[in-house]
Amino acid sequence: MEPTISFFSGFQLSDLWYLAEAAWRTLLISACAIAIGTTLGAVFGWMLYEGKLAATLTLNPILDVFRSVPLIIQLVLFYNFAPIIGLNLDPFMSGVVILSIYCASLVANVARGGMEAVGKPMRRAARSLGMSYWQDLRHVVLPIGGRAVFPSWVGVALGVMKDSALVSVLGYIELLKASQILVTRTQEPLLILTIAGAFYFALSYPISRYAAALEQRWST
Amino acid sequence: MFDYNFHWRPVLKNIPDLLEAAAVTLQVAVISMVIGILIGLVLALTRMHLSGPARWIASTWVEVARNTPALFQLFFFGFGLGAMGVHLSPYVIVVSALSFNCAGYLAENFRGGFQAIPTTQFRAARSLGMTVWQSYTRIIIPQVFRIVYHPITNQMVWAVLMSSLGMLVGFRELSGETQALASRTYRIFEYFAVTAVIYYAVVKIILAGSRLLAMRLFRY
Numbered sequence: 001m002e003p004t005i006s007f008f009s010g011f012q013l014s015d016l017w018y019l020a021e022a023a024w025r026t027l028l029i030s031a032c033a034i035a036i037g038t039t040l041g042a043v044f045g046w047m048l049y050e051g052k053l054a055a056t057l058t059l060n061p062i063l064d065v066f067r068s069v070p071l072i073i074q075l076v077l078f079y080n081f082a083p084i085i086g087l088n089l090d091p092f093m094s095g096v097v098i099l100s101i102y103c104a105s106l107v108a109n110v111a112r113g114g115m116e117a118v119g120k121p122m123r124r125a126a127r128s129l130g131m132s133y134w135q136d137l138r139h140v141v142l143p144i145g146g147r148a149v150f151p152s153w154v155g156v157a158l159g160v161m162k163d164s165a166l167v168s169v170l171g172y173i174e175l176l177k178a179s180q181i182l183v184t185r186t187q188e189p190l191l192i193l194t195i196a197g198a199f200y201f202a203l204s205y206p207i208s209r210y211a212a213a214l215e216q217r218w219s220t
Numbered sequence: 221m222f223d224y225n226f227h228w229r230p231v232l233k234n235i236p237d238l239l240e241a242a243a244v245t246l247q248v249a250v251i252s253m254v255i256g257i258l259i260g261l262v263l264a265l266t267r268m269h270l271s272g273p274a275r276w277i278a279s280t281w282v283e284v285a286r287n288t289p290a291l292f293q294l295f296f297f298g299f300g301l302g303a304m305g306v307h308l309s310p311y312v313i314v315v316s317a318l319s320f321n322c323a324g325y326l327a328e329n330f331r332g333g334f335q336a337i338p339t340t341q342f343r344a345a346r347s348l349g350m351t352v353w354q355s356y357t358r359i360i361i362p363q364v365f366r367i368v369y370h371p372i373t374n375q376m377v378w379a380v381l382m383s384s385l386g387m388l389v390g391f392r393e394l395s396g397e398t399q400a401l402a403s404r405t406y407r408i409f410e411y412f413a414v415t416a417v418i419y420y421a422v423v424k425i426i427l428a429g430s431r432l433l434a435m436r437l438f439r440y
Contacts, residue, residue, distance in 0.1 A: 068423040069416045070384035073395060077416060080409040084224040162289040169388065176292060189299040197288050197296065204287035
């Protein structure tokens with residue numbers, strides 16, 4: 001009997017480990033991007049809030065570009081632009097840079113909203129109690145404004161986590177890319193995609209429910 | 221600093237092709253939004269008024285659409301359904317995935333909109349002798365529409381941006397066309413830069429159009 005060669009092998013337990021590793025990389029790149037993006041975004045938000053006219057004329061249009069161009073285009077553009085200016089970035093770094101800026105452009109609006117949510121009288125009261133500008137920001141604006149926009153910040157962060165799937169176009173092997181690789185080998189797209197989707201869902205759903213519950217509790 | 225010669229001519233020569241592809245992008249986004257709005261309405265009403273399996277299906281739809289990456293949904297409609305023997309063309313894949321996603325997000329917006337209308341409105345309409353259908357289409361939905369108009373505009377922008385993922389399932393909308401053209405000439409950066417500008421313009425036109433429409437619709 002002719003020996004047959006099989007190009008495809010079934011889904012094994014070790015593949016689950018492979019997916020778990022990829023899921024870890026998804027978490028890693030999202031965590032980096034969200035951390036950097038939130039910090040940058042908070043600073044941008046503060047600039048938008050304080051430097052009203054100057055910021056609306058300069059910073060806002062720039063951030064607007066990152067919100068109005070598809071993330072996938074931004075990633076491809078940056079990945080091909082970096083070598084032009086002499087930067088040699090691997091897909092992970094490129095992904096972190098673009099996801100961070102993208103996250104920052106979204107967080108900036110959230111942060112500005114948070115600062116606007118703190119009433120002027122409250123801030124004047126803080127200042128007249130002898131607090132410095134920074135003390136006022138740190139001890140009055142941050143707790144009150146942060147609480148007001150925390151749910152929308154969670155929404156942005158989860159959005160960035162989901163959008164990190166797009167870094168796969170640069171060749172970074174995160175969860176979705178790993179599932180594509182496995183699909184090519186095992187030819188079982190339904191099972192593998194379901195596992196990948198279940199992972200995203202398991203990560204995103206509890207957090208979004210938690211944020212919704214917090215919003216409900218804080219609004220009453 | 222620049223060791224790179226920018227070649228814009230091949231891109232400029234192909235701008236008519238890109239604009240044609242942009243029209244496809246817009247068309248896909250509009251069709252998905254129309255389907256998404258209709259399904260979203262059904263989902264929102266189902267979640268509010270029905271119980272049992274119908275409610276369960278609607279809730280699952282909304283939560284899956286909101287808690288998994290759009291790219292995952294696209295792959296699922298592309299490869300996942302392919303495994304079940306349902307082979308769709310790239311156009312149908314993109315439209316169905318976008319509709320699925322938009323319906324999920326819009327359903328939550330619609331639910332918020334419906335909850336903002338006092339139930340007494342419905343009762344008043346009913347006691348004036350209107351049928352259920354009449355009170356919904358003439359009293360409730362016009363008011364809800366006003367509330368959800370802004371979220372719908374945002375979702376429309378998201379639909380345009382998300383349609384760029386079509387490039388990963390071989391659909392020749394703006395991004396897919398750009399990639400195809402870019403790989404022919406290796407002017408990847410130049411092509412994607414022009415595409416980014418086109419996307420930005422499309423988004424701005426949509427926002428301006430929606431603002432004009434709002435001025436006309438909500439005069440009172």
